[in-house]
Each structure stands twice: as structure tokens, then as C-alpha cells.
Amino acid sequence: xxxxxxxxxxxxxxxxEDSLKACLKAISTSGKKVILVHGGGKKVTELAQKLxxxxxxxxxxxxxxxxxxxxxxxxxxxxxxxxxxAGLSAKKHVAIGLSGADLNCIxxxxxxxxxxxYGFVGDIVKVDxxxxxxxxxxNIIPVVNSIxxxxxxxxxxTNADVMAAEIAKTMSANYKVHLLYxxxxxxxxxxxxxxxxxxxxxxxxxxxxxxxxxxxxxxxxPKLQTAFRALYHGVEEARILKSDALENYFANEKPGxxxxxx
Amino acid sequence: xxxxxxxxxxxxxxxxEDSLKACLKAISTSGKKVILVHGGGKKVTELAQKLxxxxxxxxxxxxxxxxxxxxxxxxxxxxxxxxxxAGLSAKKHVAIGLSGADLNCIxxxxxxxxxxxYGFVGDIVKVDxxxxxxxxxxNIIPVVNSIxxxxxxxxxxTNADVMAAEIAKTMSANYKVHLLYxxxxxxxxxxxxxxxxxxxxxxxxxxxxxxxxxxxxxxxxPKLQTAFRALYHGVEEARILKSDALENYFANEKPGxxxxxx
Numbered sequence: 001x002x003x004x005x006x007x008x009x010x011x012x013x014x015x016x017e018d019s020l021k022a023c024l025k026a027i028s029t030s031g032k033k034v035i036l037v038h039g040g041g042k043k044v045t046e047l048a049q050k051l052x053x054x055x056x057x058x059x060x061x062x063x064x065x066x067x068x069x070x071x072x073x074x075x076x077x078x079x080x081x082x083x084x085x086a087g088l089s090a091k092k093h094v095a096i097g098l099s100g101a102d103l104n105c106i107x108x109x110x111x112x113x114x115x116x117x118y119g120f121v122g123d124i125v126k127v128d129x130x131x132x133x134x135x136x137x138x139n140i141i142p143v144v145n146s147i148x149x150x151x152x153x154x155x156x157x158t159n160a161d162v163m164a165a166e167i168a169k170t171m172s173a174n175y176k177v178h179l180l181y182x183x184x185x186x187x188x189x190x191x192x193x194x195x196x197x198x199x200x201x202x203x204x205x206x207x208x209x210x211x212x213x214x215x216x217x218x219x220x221x222p223k224l225q226t227a228f229r230a231l232y233h234g235v236e237e238a239r240i241l242k243s244d245a246l247e248n249y250f251a252n253e254k255p256g257x258x259x260x261x262x
Numbered sequence: 263x264x265x266x267x268x269x270x271x272x273x274x275x276x277x278x279e280d281s282l283k284a285c286l287k288a289i290s291t292s293g294k295k296v297i298l299v300h301g302g303g304k305k306v307t308e309l310a311q312k313l314x315x316x317x318x319x320x321x322x323x324x325x326x327x328x329x330x331x332x333x334x335x336x337x338x339x340x341x342x343x344x345x346x347x348a349g350l351s352a353k354k355h356v357a358i359g360l361s362g363a364d365l366n367c368i369x370x371x372x373x374x375x376x377x378x379x380y381g382f383v384g385d386i387v388k389v390d391x392x393x394x395x396x397x398x399x400x401n402i403i404p405v406v407n408s409i410x411x412x413x414x415x416x417x418x419x420t421n422a423d424v425m426a427a428e429i430a431k432t433m434s435a436n437y438k439v440h441l442l443y444x445x446x447x448x449x450x451x452x453x454x455x456x457x458x459x460x461x462x463x464x465x466x467x468x469x470x471x472x473x474x475x476x477x478x479x480x481x482x483x484p485k486l487q488t489a490f491r492a493l494y495h496g497v498e499e500a501r502i503l504k505s506d507a508l509e510n511y512f513a514n515e516k517p518g519x520x521x522x523x524x
Binding site: 016050052071073074075076077078079081082083085086087089090094095096097101102103104140147149152153154155200 | 295312313332335336337338339340341343344345347348349352356357358359361363364365366401409414415416417492
């Protein structure tokens with residue numbers, strides 16, 4: 001099977017023009033088949049502040065009011081998505097921006113509100129493999145933002161890490177999929193203040209142990225859980241790395257943290 | 263040749279949920295091949311006010327600073343585009359949102375700044391016919407926003423009326439193209455305060471006469487000029503009508519104003 005790289009870029013990478021450029025350059029020169037996934041949470045927070053739209057987070061997850069959904073749709077599907085598409089075009093790559101609503105390619109279900117009401121938030125129920133297959137076989141890079149669509153055609157905010165993992169899982173049927181989470185840190189760090197403390201490998205049992213002994217930052221737990229689920233469902237490789245290290249990764253180095261089931 | 267309807271929705275239609283729904287319903291029940299084009303200027307003006315980003319207009323055209331381009335990209339390519347795509351999905355249509363940057367489908371040239379510096383504004387130099395052809399033959403409705411891309415891969419703000427006309431002109435090679443400008447008024451009005459004063463037909467010579475005698479609103483002049491240019495370049499029909507009358511149009515009535523060369 002052919003390799004496919006599902007690359008999620010998030011965190012500060014989206015805000016830093018240099019990191020984003022480095023990322024797109026690495027993708028461009030790799031010559032690999034790629035699906036790019038992005039969120040852009042920090043831009044939404046900034047804009048919400050300027051517009052006096054209150055933001056509420058529960059356990060690190062955003063409560064999405066209708067006004068916040070509008071901001072997310074603007075920032076993710078508009079500003080960030082088109083800037084990435086243009087950035088790839090500048091590298092002579094043909095790219096297409098996709099929300100889950102486009103071609104109904106990522107369908108989600110509005111999250112049950114009985115325990116916590118997250119508002120307009122969706123959990124993915126279906127990724128349309130053929131949409132992605134059609135683009136990547138034409139060497140077109142899908143650039144996917146984290147807005148999905150419900151079966152009732154409602155736009156919903158979706159976690160970008162999970163979206164990348166769900167795409168990776170679906171594409172695993174016909175590709176050797178590498179799921180890469182790129183962000184501003186060098187990987188999963190033993191000591192969050194020390195960039196040199198990257199843990200090169202985390203197995204499922206390492207993770208369970210680290211969680212129990214609270215050796216792992218809260219924000220990292222759902223990302224790792226998502227990565228484990230992807231591996232469990234047939235994804236070949238899952239890795240958390242610094243955006244700037246993507247070029248090294250494609251040069252067969254092993255930057256960041258490799259996540260493995262065993 | 264088969265009929266193709268290039269429908270531009272603009273003005274208040276974008277802001278009015280009811281008008282937009284009526285428009286999408288008419289498109290949906292028509293069963294026709296459609297390319298939808300939209301801007302969304304008023305939403306940008308509102309957002310700019312809230313964010314204290316000054317807006318400058320020269321002869322009814324927006325000067326697009328970098329900050330304003332960001333707003334336009336958010337509002338056109340994000341908020342409005344995805345809401346229309348979702349609205350079509352609600353009618354069981356598969357749609358795809360496209361800016362000119364996606365698949366590089368609409369390439370523009372930054373407007374020369376020597377007389378008036380319009381900022382990040384582009385004039386269209388190329389519409390990729392095959393991109394649109396591929397989608398419409400699959401019964402996918404392209405929903406095109408008015409952000410284009412330059413040959414240097416810069417995002418540029420583009421006039422939505424012109425974008426619709428350029429798409430219409432290009433598609434005329436293989437389709438009988440009907441260019442429909444839908445907005446909140448009933449057509450070109452003799453008396454702008456009187457909705458019943460629709461002029462049913464305007465020929466090129468009528469237009470020249472009306473312009474000379476100042477019988478025509480300033481804002482309508484570039485729209486009519488664009489329509490005439492489209493007809494001159496092979497478009498079959500050009501019509502200006504109320505969004506709510508689109509259903510009547512597809513029922514073979516002749517709502518609004520028909521623009522014709524002779």
C-alpha cells in the first residue's frame with residue numbers, strides 16, 4: 001500500500017507565519033501524498049475578545065455558542081483555510097480547502113447536551129473516503145478545517161485532532177497512513193519547561209503509567225488518546241512533533257514522539 | 263447545448279435568512295445545472311465597524327487594506343460560503359465551496375495602483391473551465407465566493423458581479439449560459455423608490471440613453487456594464503431580478519429586467 005500523510009497543524013504554528021511556511025515547504029518538497037488538517041483556536045479567542053463575545057471552556061474544550069460557531073466558521077473555513085491553500089499554491093501545489101460541509105465529506109452528530117451542553121459541537125460519524133481519494137489521486141492536497149456538518153445540515157465545530165484521526169482511520173483502508181500532529185513544541189515533553197526533554201516513544205502502557213502518576217500535561221491527554229484510537233483502527237504511525245521538524249521527518253529522521261500501541 | 267445558470271446572490275439577500283432560503287429552494291427544485299456566486303459586502307462592513315477597522319470606498323468600490331482582506335476572506339470564504347453550502351445540503355444537494363484559490367480556479371491580477379490604490383483587489387485573468395465542468399457534470403453545485411488568487415499566490419478581493427460574469431463567459435464555450443443577478447429589488451427600477459417600476463428590458467442603446475439622461479442609479483451602472491460585457495462574450499441571457507422571484511424565473515416567467523445587446 002502507498003503511504004499517505006495526514007498532517008494536522010495546530011497551536012502556535014497557525015499563528016506563526018514562519019512555522020506555517022516551514023511546514024508547507026516540507027510538505028511541498030516531500031513529494032508525498034498529503035491531507036492537511038487544521039484548526040485555529042487561538043485566532044478565534046483573539047477575535048472573540050475584540051468582539052466581546054464571551055468564551056467558555058470546560059475541561060480544555062470550547063463551549064460553542066451560535067456566535068462562536070460563526071467566528072469559528074469565519075476563522076477556520078475562511079481566513080486560515082484560504083491562507084494555507086494560497087501558501088501551497090505559492091509552492092506550485094494545487095490544493096482545495098474543505099470543510100466537512102463541502103461535498104458533505106465529514107458528517108458529525110451534535111454532541112448530546114444532557115451532561116455538559118457544548119453547544120454547536122459535533123462528533124464525527126462519517127468521513128467520505130471517495131472525496132479524499134479523488135483529490136489525492138489527482139495530486140491535489142485537501143486542506144481540511146474543523147467545521148463539520150450534521151445529518152440535518154447544521155454546521156458544527158469539531159476538534160481538529162479528532163478530525164485528523166478520523167480521516168486517518170478512514171483512509172487506512174487503502175493506504176499506509178501516517179498521522180502527524182504538528183505543533184509548537186518538540187514533542188511530548190517529560191518536563192514541559194524543557195524543550196530537550198522530548199520522550200521519543202510512548203506506548204499504551206507508558207501512557208497509562210504516566211497518566212496515573214500525573215507525569216503528563218492535561219492538554220496532552222486527549223491528543224494521545226486520539227492517537228491511540230487511530231492506531232487501534234489501522235493507522236500505521238502516529239507522531240507528535242514540532243512543525244519546524246516536518247522536513248527532518250520526511251528526511252527519515254524521527255523527530256518528536258512516536259506513539260505506539262505496544 | 264445544455265443550459266447552465268450562473269446565479270449571483272448579493273445585497274440584502276445574503277443577510278436575510280428567508281430570501282436566502284427562497285433562493286436555495288428555487289435552485290434546488292429547478293433541477294437545473296447551477297453555479298452560485300456570492301459576495302457579502304454588508305457583513306464585512308458590519309464586522310469592520312465592530313472591530314474598528316476603517317473602511318474606505320471610492321466610487322462605490324471598497325479599498326481593501328490587508329486587514330479588510332482578512333475580514334473579506336473570513337466572511338466570504340468562511341461564514342457565508344459555508345452557510346450556503348450547508349443550506350444546499352439541507353435541500354439534499356451536494357455543494358462545494360470554492361474561492362478562486364481553491365484548485366487555483368479563478369486567477370486574478372492585482373489592480374494597478376497608479377491612479378487609485380484599491381489595495382488587495384484583483385481583476386480576473388483566468389477562470390479554469392475544467393474545475394467547474396468537473397463539478398457540474400457530477401451534479402455538484404459550486405458555491406463561489408469573491409476571493410481570487412493572483413499568479414503570485416496572493417489572495418485578492420474581487421467584485422462578485424464581475425466574478426459571476428467571468429465564470430459565465432468562460433462556461434459559454436460549452437453551455438447556453440444564463441447569468442442571473444439576484445438581489446433585494448425587483449429588477450432595474452425606473453423610480454428607485456417604487457418597486458412596481460421595473461423596466462422589463464434594457465438594450466445597450468437604452469442603457470446609453472439612460473446613462474446620459476441620468477435615469478439610472480450609480481450603483482446599477484457597473485452591474486449593467488458587466489452584464490453587457492458577458493452578453494458580448496457569448497452569454498445567452500443576462501437578467502437582474504429579486505432573489506424571491508427566482509422560483510418564478512424557473513417556472514418560465516420573466517421576472518426582473520432582461521439585459522440584451524439589441
